[in-house]
Amino acid sequence: MGDKIExxxxxxxxxxxxxxxFEGEVYDIEDAVRISNEIGYPVMVKASAGGGGKGMRIAYNDKECREAFRLSKNEAKSSFxxxxxxxxxxxxxxxxIEIQLIGDKHGNTYYLPERECSIQRRNQKVVEEAPSLHIDEATRKAMGEQAVSLAKNVGYFSAGTCEFLVDPQRNFYFLEMNTRLQVYGMLSLLSNFNLIMPQQILSQNSEHPITEYITNMDLVELMIRVAANQKLFFNQSEIAKPKGWAFESRVYAEDPEKYLPSIGRLTKYIEPLAITASGHDVRCDTGIVEGSEISIYYDPMICKLCTYGDTREIARQRMESALDRYVIKGVTHNIPLLRxxxxxxxxxxxxxxxxxLGQEYPDGFKGAKLDVERKKVQLFAMxxxxxxxxxxxxxxxxxxAGSLQIPExxxxxxxxxxxxxxxxxxxxxxxxxKDGSWKVSVGGQTVSANVNWVVNTPLCDxxxxGENVVVQFLDPLPTGYRLQYLGTKFDVTIQSLRQHELSKYMKEKPRIDLTSVILSPMPGTVVSIAVREGxxxxxxxxxxxxxxxxxxxxxxxxxxxxxxxxxVKSGQSVAGDEIMVELEKARSETKQTTA
Structure with a gap:
């Protein structure tokens, strides 16, 4: 079942x-173009062994089909x-939509409530939730029964997942079956003994924590029981009903604007703590610690951050809070996009x-917008x-004094x-x-603030x-600070009124035009060069x-x-921002240089 064709x-x-x-293997580019025209665009071109968003691309025309086939085929060979x-x-x-399955060796197979994985980039999941607002009980039952039927048809037992695409009318179509549950705990143990690299752990899909949240089941324990030939005793109608709501955000080491990976050492790494006294509402599945190196050799995953609540809105708000309190320095990451x-x-x-993501950020994610006056006032005030x-x-x-003392x-x-x-x-x-609070007037609007911050520590709460606001203190700047608010970095200049008045006489540094050089956006290996001099x-x-x-x-x-x-040439290793190709200067550049 791991073979998408079969x-x-x-x-x-x-x-x-x-x-x-088309049922069967597509052998070459022209074969792919012919079949795509027979099916009708748009089409999904993907590797039979692909997974995790690798080896698959959407094509809307012949040109895109050719590129998708070439890149996906190369990617699949390299990865799988x-x-x-x-x-x-x-x-x-x-x-x-995914349907989680669990079956034993005694002929019993059950389905659990669905997970929704619709927020994706490069066909790879970014934000997931369980259950789905779109799936009603009748659709859940129909999808679950088909998933169970498929598992029984191939004699599958243990934990597994059937993935489906569901259209707006709730028609559903089988994508693939994952005949495994990614056992994070065991992989983490292997990592501790240096048997595998931490990033290998995170390159594995492990959506099961949010299913565990809404079922109160330990799926890893159930797998072990099945392996020990124990029989599962469930009531299908009971376990199909979700209990509460859960979200998972995949934290990647990448630039969220163009989804390009980032590498480096984690110079500061602080995971968010539980929000409620139970400690049950926030979960971080990760294989790295402060000081870990994010390399070019594995998936850019840093962590799978999960939150839980009795309702969808409570779980969603807890995810906002957890992302605000997640401190990562040393690599570029996608928390701004997730937030x-x-x-x-x-x-x-x-x-x-x-x-x-394509609809809401058609030109790439540029950072949080202060499109509501309240957000702007909060950032200026903090x-x-x-x-x-x-x-x-x-x-x-x-x-x-050891702590901040407000004078009399x-x-x-x-x-x-x-x-x-x-x-x-x-x-x-x-x-x-005098009581330690602050009165702040921003553009004529006055607010009351209580702020808990130890100077130069990352979190400022x-x-x-009456509204909780979190900013992260990232770095001091010559004339201000670099802060993170709503997940996005803001360089804030703070001056006295006299300094601001005089600053208008300071010349700005000229901008450097880089449009005549093509840089490698990340460290990696050159697979191919498509141009020649001239x-x-x-x-x-x-x-x-x-x-x-x-x-x-x-x-x-x-x-x-x-x-x-x-x-550069094919097979060559390149550093981030290394020049790969130079273009002749545009006429406007030449005129400026001459002048």
């Missing part, structure tokens, strides 16, 4: 709904040692599909209070606070009250007008392919131009 044939024979497509390919119809606006997704109104309403606390901490009459008299600051990211600037007035290329043309973390990434021209020099 499993589809078996599923169809067992009466399971399958996606229309099996480059057999298939093509099937791509279902528009689907939801990705924005789980707080997005469309996500909160459950109106999602596998196209969610920034100003952070500045005031640091200022108080440096004064001689509080040095050595009230102390005030008149500041100009500006955000580099948005260009917004506000006058902010801060007043330290506050309450502004070639004329269009904007967006393929310049080459770099493989990193088992994914093949197409490097494209930032503008039209003529290739001046090719500096």
């Amino acid at each position: 499993s589809k044939k078996i599923a169809k024979a067992a009466g399971v709904h399958t996606i229309p497509g 040692g099996d480059d057999r390919m298939l093509v099937e119809k791509f279902i528009e606006e689907p939801r990705h 924005d997704v789980v707080s997005h109104p469309r996500f909160a309403a459950g109106k999602i599909s596998t196209k969610f 920034s100003a209070v952070v500045h005031a606390i640091k200022d108080l901490n440096t004064r001689s009459w509080v040095k050595g 008299h009230q102390t005030k600051w008149e500041l100009n606070v500006s955000l580099k990211k948005t260009g917004e600037s506000e006058r902010v007035f801060v007043l330290a009250e 506050g309450v502004i007008d 070639d004329i290329v269009a904007q967006g043309a393929e310049m080459g392919v770099v493989e990193a973390m088992k994914m093949q990434n197409v490097i494209r021209a930032p503008r039209a131009g003529k290739v001046k020099k090719v500096l």
Whole structure:
């Protein structure tokens, strides 16, 4: 069943709904194009042995089909040692739904409540939840029964997962069956004995924690019991009903704008703590610690962060809180994207599909938007209070006190606070009250703040007008601070009113134009170079392919131009930001240089 070509044939024979497509292996690019035209675009081109988003791509025309086949086939060979390919119809606006199975050696097989994995990038899951708002009891029962039928048809026992695509009308189609449960605990143990690398653990799919949350079952324990030939005693109607709600966010070492992997050493790593006294509401499945190295050789996964609540909204809010308190320094990570997704109104309403990220961030994720006045006021207020606390901490009459002491008299600051990211600037007035609270006026709006922060530690926890607000203190800057708010980094400039008045006379540094050089966006290996010196290329043309973390990434021209020099060759290792290709300077650049 791990073979997508064969499993589809078996599923169809067992009466399971399958996606229309060519049955059998697709041997070459032209074969793929011919079959795609017969099926009708869009199509999914994918490897028979693929998984985890690797070795699969969507194609909307012949050109994309050729590129998808070439890249996916190479990726599959590199990742799985099996480059057999298939093509099937791509279902528009689907939801990705999984049915968890558990069976014993005595002929008993059961299905558990579904998981939804529709928030995806590169066909790889990013945010998951259990159960799904889209699946009603009748659909859950029908999907579960087909999954059980398939498992029994192939004589499968132990834990497994059947994956389906579900359209807006709740028609469902079989994708694949995962004949395993990724046992994180055992892999972590092997990692401790240096038998496998920590990143190998995280490259395995382990969505089962959110199913365990809503069923109160230990699926790993059940697997062991089945292996020991014990019989399972369940009431199918009872275990199919979810108890509460759970979310999983996959924290990756990658740039969330273009989903390019990031490598480096984790110089600071603090996982979020449980939010309630039970300690049951937050779970981090990870194989790394502070000081760990994220390398180019494995999947960029850092952690699978799970939260639970009695309702979907409670679990969702706990995920927001957990992401706000997750501290990672040393590599670029996707927490900004995760935080924005789980707080997005469309996500909160459950109106999602596998196209969610492409639809909501068509030009890539650029960071959290301060599109609500309340968010802007909170960031400006917290920034100003952070500045005031640091200022108080440096004064001689509080040095050595061990903690911040507000003086007997009230102390005030008149500041100009500006955000580099948005260009917004506000006058902010801060007043330290005798009781340790703060009065902050931002653009004429006054708020009350209570802030708990030990200077220069990462987490700054506050309450502004009764609402909990968390910022992370990342780094001091020459004229301010780098803070993280709503998961996104903001460079905040804080000046006295006099400093701000004089700053307009300071010249800005000239920007460096990099459009004449094509850089490798990450360390990796050059798979191919598509151009030669003297070639004329269009904007967006393929310049080459770099493989990193088992994914093949197409490097494209930032503008039209003529290739001046090719500096790398196939098989060569490249560093991040290493120049691969140079273009001749554009006329406008030449004129500026001459001038």
